[in-house]
Amino acid sequence: MEIRMLFIISISAIFINNFIFSRFLGLCPYIGVSKQLDSAVGMGAAVVFVMTLASTVTWLVYTYLLLPAQTNLFYHLFSLKEPPDLTFLKTIAFILVIASLVQFVEMVIQKVSPALYKSLGIYLPLITTNCAILGVTLLNIDENYRFIEAIVNGFAAGVGFTLALFLMAGIREKLDLADVPKAMQGIPIAFITAGLMAIAFLGFSGLKLGM
Amino acid sequence: MSAIKEFTKGLYSQNPVFKQALGLCPTLAVSNSVQNGIGMGLAATFVLISSNVLVSLIRKAVPAKIRIPIYIVIIASFVTVVDLSMAGFFPGLHKALGIFVPLIVVNCIILGRAEAFAGKNSVGLSFLDGLGMGLGFTMALLILGTIRELLGNGSFFGIPVAGASFEPMLIMILPPGAFLTIGFVMAFFKWLENRKASHA
Numbered sequence: 001m002e003i004r005m006l007f008i009i010s011i012s013a014i015f016i017n018n019f020i021f022s023r024f025l026g027l028c029p030y031i032g033v034s035k036q037l038d039s040a041v042g043m044g045a046a047v048v049f050v051m052t053l054a055s056t057v058t059w060l061v062y063t064y065l066l067l068p069a070q071t072n073l074f075y076h077l078f079s080l081k082e083p084p085d086l087t088f089l090k091t092i093a094f095i096l097v098i099a100s101l102v103q104f105v106e107m108v109i110q111k112v113s114p115a116l117y118k119s120l121g122i123y124l125p126l127i128t129t130n131c132a133i134l135g136v137t138l139l140n141i142d143e144n145y146r147f148i149e150a151i152v153n154g155f156a157a158g159v160g161f162t163l164a165l166f167l168m169a170g171i172r173e174k175l176d177l178a179d180v181p182k183a184m185q186g187i188p189i190a191f192i193t194a195g196l197m198a199i200a201f202l203g204f205s206g207l208k209l210g211m
Numbered sequence: 212m213s214a215i216k217e218f219t220k221g222l223y224s225q226n227p228v229f230k231q232a233l234g235l236c237p238t239l240a241v242s243n244s245v246q247n248g249i250g251m252g253l254a255a256t257f258v259l260i261s262s263n264v265l266v267s268l269i270r271k272a273v274p275a276k277i278r279i280p281i282y283i284v285i286i287a288s289f290v291t292v293v294d295l296s297m298a299g300f301f302p303g304l305h306k307a308l309g310i311f312v313p314l315i316v317v318n319c320i321i322l323g324r325a326e327a328f329a330g331k332n333s334v335g336l337s338f339l340d341g342l343g344m345g346l347g348f349t350m351a352l353l354i355l356g357t358i359r360e361l362l363g364n365g366s367f368f369g370i371p372v373a374g375a376s377f378e379p380m381l382i383m384i385l386p387p388g389a390f391l392t393i394g395f396v397m398a399f400f401k402w403l404e405n406r407k408a409s410h411a
Protein backbone atom coordinates (compact mmCIF):
# COMPACT_ATOMS: atom_id res chain seq x y z
CA MET A 1 0.00 0.00 0.00
CA GLU A 2 2.79 2.34 0.98
CA ILE A 3 4.66 1.89 -2.31
CA ARG A 4 1.45 2.38 -4.26
CA MET A 5 0.83 5.65 -2.43
CA LEU A 6 4.36 6.88 -3.13
CA PHE A 7 3.95 5.99 -6.81
CA ILE A 8 0.71 7.97 -6.99
CA ILE A 9 2.36 10.96 -5.32
CA SER A 10 5.26 10.90 -7.78
CA ILE A 11 3.09 10.62 -10.88
CA SER A 12 0.84 13.46 -9.76
CA ALA A 13 3.77 15.70 -8.86
CA ILE A 14 5.59 15.07 -12.16
CA PHE A 15 2.73 15.07 -14.66
CA ILE A 16 -0.72 15.95 -13.32
CA ASN A 17 0.23 18.81 -11.02
CA ASN A 18 3.42 19.73 -12.81
CA PHE A 19 4.98 22.66 -10.96
CA ILE A 20 5.34 24.78 -14.06
CA PHE A 21 2.33 23.93 -16.15
CA SER A 22 -0.36 23.55 -13.56
CA ARG A 23 0.82 25.11 -10.31
CA PHE A 24 2.76 28.09 -11.75
CA LEU A 25 5.67 27.71 -9.36
CA GLY A 26 9.25 28.50 -10.32
CA LEU A 27 8.46 30.52 -13.43
CA CYS A 28 11.30 33.02 -13.08
CA PRO A 29 14.07 30.42 -13.53
CA TYR A 30 11.86 28.63 -16.04
CA ILE A 31 11.85 31.63 -18.37
CA GLY A 32 15.32 32.81 -17.37
CA VAL A 33 17.39 29.62 -17.60
CA SER A 34 15.63 27.80 -20.44
CA LYS A 35 17.67 29.26 -23.27
CA GLN A 36 20.19 26.42 -23.52
CA LEU A 37 19.99 22.70 -22.83
CA ASP A 38 23.21 22.60 -20.78
CA SER A 39 22.20 25.24 -18.29
CA ALA A 40 18.68 23.82 -18.12
CA VAL A 41 20.06 20.45 -17.02
CA GLY A 42 22.33 22.10 -14.45
CA MET A 43 19.53 24.17 -13.00
CA GLY A 44 17.19 21.16 -12.97
CA ALA A 45 19.68 19.02 -11.08
CA ALA A 46 20.24 21.77 -8.51
CA VAL A 47 16.48 22.16 -8.01
CA VAL A 48 15.87 18.40 -7.58
CA PHE A 49 18.65 18.26 -5.01
CA VAL A 50 17.59 21.28 -2.98
CA MET A 51 13.88 20.41 -3.15
CA THR A 52 14.44 16.92 -1.76
CA LEU A 53 16.67 18.25 1.00
CA ALA A 54 14.35 21.16 1.81
CA SER A 55 11.31 18.86 2.00
CA THR A 56 13.16 16.63 4.45
CA VAL A 57 14.40 19.40 6.73
CA THR A 58 11.27 21.58 6.75
CA TRP A 59 9.09 18.56 7.49
CA LEU A 60 11.23 17.77 10.54
CA VAL A 61 11.27 21.42 11.64
CA TYR A 62 7.49 21.72 11.31
CA THR A 63 6.70 18.45 13.09
CA TYR A 64 9.19 18.68 15.94
CA LEU A 65 9.52 22.41 16.54
CA LEU A 66 6.36 24.20 15.41
CA LEU A 67 3.44 21.78 15.70
CA PRO A 68 1.59 21.83 19.05
CA ALA A 69 1.85 18.12 19.86
CA GLN A 70 3.41 15.84 22.42
CA THR A 71 6.42 15.49 20.15
CA ASN A 72 7.27 19.23 20.23
CA LEU A 73 10.91 19.59 21.29
CA PHE A 74 10.43 22.95 23.01
CA TYR A 75 7.72 21.33 25.16
CA HIS A 76 10.23 18.82 26.52
CA LEU A 77 13.24 21.10 26.56
CA PHE A 78 11.69 23.83 28.66
CA SER A 79 9.18 21.57 30.50
CA LEU A 80 6.25 23.75 29.40
CA LYS A 81 2.76 23.07 30.75
CA GLU A 82 1.39 22.37 27.28
CA PRO A 83 2.90 22.11 23.80
CA PRO A 84 3.34 25.61 22.27
CA ASP A 85 1.56 26.41 18.99
CA LEU A 86 4.23 27.96 16.79
CA THR A 87 2.65 27.12 13.43
CA PHE A 88 2.20 30.84 12.65
CA LEU A 89 5.99 31.02 12.29
CA LYS A 90 5.82 28.53 9.40
CA THR A 91 6.60 30.99 6.58
CA ILE A 92 9.51 32.69 8.37
CA ALA A 93 10.98 29.42 9.63
CA PHE A 94 10.79 27.73 6.23
CA ILE A 95 12.38 30.54 4.25
CA LEU A 96 15.21 30.73 6.78
CA VAL A 97 15.73 26.98 6.64
CA ILE A 98 15.84 27.07 2.85
CA ALA A 99 18.19 30.06 2.70
CA SER A 100 20.67 28.56 5.14
CA LEU A 101 20.35 25.13 3.52
CA VAL A 102 21.25 26.53 0.12
CA GLN A 103 24.23 28.36 1.57
CA PHE A 104 25.34 25.20 3.35
CA VAL A 105 24.96 23.01 0.26
CA GLU A 106 26.94 25.53 -1.72
CA MET A 107 29.83 25.41 0.75
CA VAL A 108 29.82 21.60 0.93
CA ILE A 109 29.80 21.17 -2.85
CA GLN A 110 32.57 23.72 -3.23
CA LYS A 111 34.70 21.78 -0.78
CA VAL A 112 33.86 18.24 -1.89
CA SER A 113 33.56 18.55 -5.64
CA PRO A 114 34.90 21.67 -7.34
CA ALA A 115 33.87 20.26 -10.73
CA LEU A 116 30.23 19.91 -9.67
CA TYR A 117 30.42 23.34 -8.05
CA LYS A 118 31.52 24.82 -11.32
CA SER A 119 28.50 23.45 -13.16
CA LEU A 120 25.88 23.86 -10.40
CA GLY A 121 27.36 26.70 -8.38
CA ILE A 122 25.92 29.67 -10.20
CA TYR A 123 22.40 28.26 -9.99
CA LEU A 124 22.40 27.67 -6.26
CA PRO A 125 22.05 31.29 -5.04
CA LEU A 126 19.18 31.76 -7.51
CA ILE A 127 17.33 28.92 -5.86
CA THR A 128 16.77 30.66 -2.52
CA THR A 129 14.15 32.94 -4.00
CA ASN A 130 12.73 30.25 -6.27
CA CYS A 131 9.13 29.99 -5.21
CA ALA A 132 9.01 26.33 -6.23
CA ILE A 133 11.19 25.36 -3.25
CA LEU A 134 9.15 27.21 -0.64
CA GLY A 135 6.03 26.09 -2.50
CA VAL A 136 6.79 22.38 -2.28
CA THR A 137 7.59 22.58 1.43
CA LEU A 138 4.33 24.42 2.15
CA LEU A 139 2.37 21.95 0.01
CA ASN A 140 3.85 19.05 1.98
CA ILE A 141 2.39 20.57 5.14
CA ASP A 142 -0.97 21.48 3.55
CA GLU A 143 -1.41 17.94 2.21
CA ASN A 144 -0.55 16.39 5.58
CA TYR A 145 2.09 14.16 4.03
CA ARG A 146 4.02 11.80 6.24
CA PHE A 147 7.82 11.94 6.36
CA ILE A 148 8.59 9.59 3.47
CA GLU A 149 5.73 10.99 1.39
CA ALA A 150 7.05 14.53 1.85
CA ILE A 151 10.53 13.51 0.66
CA VAL A 152 9.14 11.68 -2.38
CA ASN A 153 6.89 14.63 -3.21
CA GLY A 154 9.85 17.01 -3.01
CA PHE A 155 11.95 14.80 -5.28
CA ALA A 156 9.16 14.21 -7.81
CA ALA A 157 8.24 17.90 -7.95
CA GLY A 158 11.88 18.64 -8.77
CA VAL A 159 11.85 16.01 -11.51
CA GLY A 160 8.67 17.52 -12.96
CA PHE A 161 10.28 20.97 -12.94
CA THR A 162 13.39 19.60 -14.66
CA LEU A 163 11.28 17.85 -17.29
CA ALA A 164 9.45 21.09 -18.09
CA LEU A 165 12.69 23.07 -18.15
CA PHE A 166 14.43 20.51 -20.38
CA LEU A 167 11.58 20.34 -22.92
CA MET A 168 11.38 24.11 -23.02
CA ALA A 169 15.13 24.56 -23.52
CA GLY A 170 15.03 22.09 -26.43
CA ILE A 171 12.26 24.06 -28.09
CA ARG A 172 13.85 27.45 -27.46
CA GLU A 173 17.14 26.39 -29.01
CA LYS A 174 15.17 25.67 -32.18
CA LEU A 175 13.14 28.87 -31.81
CA ASP A 176 16.32 30.91 -32.10
CA LEU A 177 16.51 29.81 -35.73
CA ALA A 178 12.85 30.48 -36.45
CA ASP A 179 11.47 33.66 -37.96
CA VAL A 180 9.53 35.10 -35.03
CA PRO A 181 7.70 38.47 -35.37
CA LYS A 182 9.73 41.25 -33.79
CA ALA A 183 7.30 42.05 -31.00
CA MET A 184 7.05 38.38 -30.06
CA GLN A 185 10.77 37.72 -29.74
CA GLY A 186 12.18 36.65 -26.39
CA ILE A 187 9.85 36.30 -23.44
CA PRO A 188 6.45 36.62 -25.22
CA ILE A 189 7.06 33.68 -27.57
CA ALA A 190 8.44 31.66 -24.64
CA PHE A 191 5.14 32.18 -22.84
CA ILE A 192 3.06 31.23 -25.87
CA THR A 193 5.16 28.07 -26.25
CA ALA A 194 4.69 27.32 -22.56
CA GLY A 195 0.94 27.81 -23.04
CA LEU A 196 0.84 25.24 -25.84
CA MET A 197 2.88 22.82 -23.74
CA ALA A 198 0.52 23.40 -20.82
CA ILE A 199 -2.38 22.38 -23.04
CA ALA A 200 -0.58 19.09 -23.70
CA PHE A 201 0.05 18.61 -20.00
CA LEU A 202 -3.60 19.35 -19.30
CA GLY A 203 -4.25 15.97 -20.89
CA PHE A 204 -2.62 14.30 -17.90
CA SER A 205 -5.30 15.67 -15.59
CA GLY A 206 -7.62 13.07 -17.09
CA LEU A 207 -5.53 10.33 -15.47
CA LYS A 208 -7.46 8.74 -12.66
CA LEU A 209 -5.16 7.36 -10.00
CA GLY A 210 -7.11 5.56 -7.29
CA MET A 211 -5.97 6.97 -3.98
CA MET B 212 9.46 66.18 -9.66
CA SER B 213 11.68 63.21 -9.05
CA ALA B 214 9.33 62.02 -6.30
CA ILE B 215 6.48 61.79 -8.79
CA LYS B 216 8.79 59.94 -11.16
CA GLU B 217 9.66 57.35 -8.49
CA PHE B 218 5.95 56.73 -8.10
CA THR B 219 4.92 56.58 -11.75
CA LYS B 220 7.81 54.49 -13.06
CA GLY B 221 6.30 51.35 -11.51
CA LEU B 222 3.03 51.88 -13.33
CA TYR B 223 4.29 51.77 -16.89
CA SER B 224 7.91 52.43 -17.85
CA GLN B 225 9.29 49.91 -15.34
CA ASN B 226 6.15 47.88 -14.72
CA PRO B 227 7.37 44.90 -12.68
CA VAL B 228 5.38 42.29 -14.60
CA PHE B 229 5.28 43.44 -18.21
CA LYS B 230 8.62 45.24 -18.43
CA GLN B 231 10.83 43.47 -15.90
CA ALA B 232 9.20 40.00 -15.99
CA LEU B 233 9.29 39.75 -12.19
CA GLY B 234 6.74 38.15 -9.89
CA LEU B 235 5.46 35.91 -12.66
CA CYS B 236 4.27 32.98 -10.56
CA PRO B 237 1.56 34.77 -8.58
CA THR B 238 0.67 36.84 -11.65
CA LEU B 239 -0.22 33.77 -13.68
CA ALA B 240 -1.63 31.71 -10.86
CA VAL B 241 -4.17 34.11 -9.39
CA SER B 242 -5.25 36.05 -12.48
CA ASN B 243 -8.07 33.62 -13.31
CA SER B 244 -10.54 36.15 -11.95
CA VAL B 245 -10.52 39.91 -11.36
CA GLN B 246 -11.34 39.50 -7.69
CA ASN B 247 -8.41 37.15 -6.95
CA GLY B 248 -6.08 39.40 -8.94
CA ILE B 249 -6.99 42.53 -6.99
CA GLY B 250 -6.81 40.69 -3.66
CA MET B 251 -3.33 39.40 -4.45
CA GLY B 252 -2.22 42.76 -5.84
CA LEU B 253 -3.26 44.69 -2.76
CA ALA B 254 -1.74 42.13 -0.38
CA ALA B 255 1.57 42.34 -2.24
CA THR B 256 1.36 46.16 -2.33
CA PHE B 257 0.97 46.27 1.45
CA VAL B 258 3.99 44.01 1.95
CA LEU B 259 5.99 45.97 -0.61
CA ILE B 260 5.31 49.36 1.01
CA SER B 261 5.90 48.11 4.56
CA SER B 262 9.12 46.30 3.75
CA ASN B 263 10.41 49.21 1.63
CA VAL B 264 9.81 51.68 4.47
CA LEU B 265 11.36 49.44 7.13
CA VAL B 266 14.37 48.50 4.99
CA SER B 267 14.93 52.18 4.23
CA LEU B 268 14.68 53.10 7.93
CA ILE B 269 17.35 50.62 8.98
CA ARG B 270 19.51 50.91 5.87
CA LYS B 271 22.41 52.59 7.71
CA ALA B 272 22.45 50.03 10.54
CA VAL B 273 22.46 46.91 8.37
CA PRO B 274 25.87 45.38 7.59
CA ALA B 275 26.17 44.88 3.85
CA LYS B 276 27.17 41.22 4.09
CA ILE B 277 24.04 39.98 5.85
CA ARG B 278 21.54 42.38 4.32
CA ILE B 279 19.74 39.77 2.19
CA PRO B 280 18.83 37.47 5.13
CA ILE B 281 17.67 40.53 7.08
CA TYR B 282 15.50 41.69 4.17
CA ILE B 283 14.00 38.22 3.85
CA VAL B 284 13.10 38.07 7.54
CA ILE B 285 11.48 41.53 7.35
CA ILE B 286 9.47 40.52 4.28
CA ALA B 287 8.48 37.18 5.82
CA SER B 288 7.19 38.94 8.95
CA PHE B 289 4.97 41.28 6.95
CA VAL B 290 3.74 38.37 4.85
CA THR B 291 2.76 36.53 8.02
CA VAL B 292 0.79 39.62 9.11
CA VAL B 293 -1.04 39.66 5.76
CA ASP B 294 -1.59 35.90 5.83
CA LEU B 295 -3.18 35.88 9.28
CA SER B 296 -5.24 39.07 8.72
CA MET B 297 -6.56 37.77 5.41
CA ALA B 298 -7.46 34.43 6.98
CA GLY B 299 -9.36 36.35 9.69
CA PHE B 300 -11.14 39.02 7.65
CA PHE B 301 -11.47 37.51 4.15
CA PRO B 302 -11.49 33.72 4.58
CA GLY B 303 -12.97 33.19 1.10
CA LEU B 304 -10.20 35.12 -0.66
CA HIS B 305 -7.58 33.48 1.55
CA LYS B 306 -8.82 30.07 0.47
CA ALA B 307 -8.91 31.02 -3.23
CA LEU B 308 -5.35 32.36 -3.19
CA GLY B 309 -4.20 29.39 -1.10
CA ILE B 310 -0.49 28.74 -1.10
CA PHE B 311 0.23 31.97 -2.96
CA VAL B 312 -0.35 34.11 0.14
CA PRO B 313 2.68 32.75 2.06
CA LEU B 314 4.55 32.68 -1.25
CA ILE B 315 4.50 36.51 -1.40
CA VAL B 316 7.76 36.08 0.57
CA VAL B 317 9.58 34.82 -2.50
CA ASN B 318 7.94 37.28 -4.89
CA CYS B 319 11.07 38.64 -6.55
CA ILE B 320 9.53 42.12 -6.94
CA ILE B 321 9.63 42.70 -3.19
CA LEU B 322 13.17 41.54 -2.50
CA GLY B 323 14.21 43.24 -5.74
CA ARG B 324 12.90 46.63 -4.64
CA ALA B 325 14.40 46.26 -1.16
CA GLU B 326 17.79 45.50 -2.69
CA ALA B 327 17.71 47.86 -5.66
CA PHE B 328 15.88 50.85 -4.18
CA ALA B 329 14.92 50.93 -0.49
CA GLY B 330 18.41 49.97 0.72
CA LYS B 331 19.82 53.12 -0.88
CA ASN B 332 17.10 55.78 -0.73
CA SER B 333 15.20 57.85 1.82
CA VAL B 334 12.04 56.66 3.54
CA GLY B 335 9.72 58.95 1.58
CA LEU B 336 11.05 57.91 -1.81
CA SER B 337 11.02 54.24 -0.79
CA PHE B 338 7.37 54.56 0.21
CA LEU B 339 6.49 56.05 -3.19
CA ASP B 340 8.56 53.43 -4.99
CA GLY B 341 6.77 50.65 -3.10
CA LEU B 342 3.37 52.19 -3.78
CA GLY B 343 4.10 52.63 -7.49
CA MET B 344 5.51 49.15 -7.98
CA GLY B 345 2.67 47.63 -5.94
CA LEU B 346 0.02 49.42 -7.99
CA GLY B 347 1.84 48.47 -11.19
CA PHE B 348 1.72 44.84 -10.10
CA THR B 349 -1.97 45.16 -9.19
CA MET B 350 -2.68 46.77 -12.55
CA ALA B 351 -0.97 43.91 -14.38
CA LEU B 352 -3.07 41.41 -12.43
CA LEU B 353 -6.17 43.45 -13.21
CA ILE B 354 -5.46 43.45 -16.96
CA LEU B 355 -4.76 39.72 -17.08
CA GLY B 356 -7.67 38.95 -14.74
CA THR B 357 -10.08 40.99 -16.85
CA ILE B 358 -9.08 39.30 -20.11
CA ARG B 359 -9.14 35.81 -18.65
CA GLU B 360 -12.38 36.22 -16.72
CA LEU B 361 -14.20 37.87 -19.65
CA LEU B 362 -13.16 35.23 -22.17
CA GLY B 363 -13.18 32.23 -19.86
CA ASN B 364 -16.25 32.90 -17.80
CA GLY B 365 -18.09 35.72 -19.57
CA SER B 366 -18.10 37.82 -16.43
CA PHE B 367 -16.33 40.79 -14.82
CA PHE B 368 -15.78 40.81 -11.07
CA GLY B 369 -18.16 37.86 -10.80
CA ILE B 370 -21.00 39.73 -12.60
CA PRO B 371 -22.06 38.11 -15.89
CA VAL B 372 -21.68 40.64 -18.70
CA ALA B 373 -21.42 38.60 -21.88
CA GLY B 374 -25.02 37.55 -22.36
CA ALA B 375 -26.53 34.09 -22.67
CA SER B 376 -25.37 33.34 -26.23
CA PHE B 377 -21.68 33.65 -25.24
CA GLU B 378 -19.87 30.34 -25.08
CA PRO B 379 -17.12 30.70 -22.41
CA MET B 380 -13.65 29.60 -23.49
CA LEU B 381 -12.84 27.39 -20.56
CA ILE B 382 -9.18 27.19 -21.57
CA MET B 383 -8.68 30.83 -20.58
CA ILE B 384 -9.27 30.22 -16.89
CA LEU B 385 -7.30 26.97 -16.96
CA PRO B 386 -3.48 27.14 -16.63
CA PRO B 387 -2.69 27.27 -20.41
CA GLY B 388 -4.83 30.41 -20.77
CA ALA B 389 -2.60 32.22 -18.30
CA PHE B 390 0.53 31.55 -20.37
CA LEU B 391 -1.15 32.50 -23.64
CA THR B 392 -2.67 35.70 -22.23
CA ILE B 393 0.53 37.00 -20.66
CA GLY B 394 2.45 36.11 -23.83
CA PHE B 395 0.13 38.16 -26.02
CA VAL B 396 -0.13 41.08 -23.57
CA MET B 397 3.67 41.28 -23.28
CA ALA B 398 4.00 41.13 -27.04
CA PHE B 399 1.49 43.98 -27.30
CA PHE B 400 3.54 46.16 -24.94
CA LYS B 401 6.71 45.32 -26.85
CA TRP B 402 5.00 46.19 -30.11
CA LEU B 403 3.96 49.59 -28.68
CA GLU B 404 7.53 50.22 -27.62
CA ASN B 405 8.96 49.21 -30.99
CA ARG B 406 6.48 51.47 -32.76
CA LYS B 407 7.38 54.39 -30.54
CA ALA B 408 11.07 53.78 -31.13
CA SER B 409 10.70 53.66 -34.90
CA HIS B 410 8.58 56.86 -34.97
CA ALA B 411 11.00 58.79 -32.81
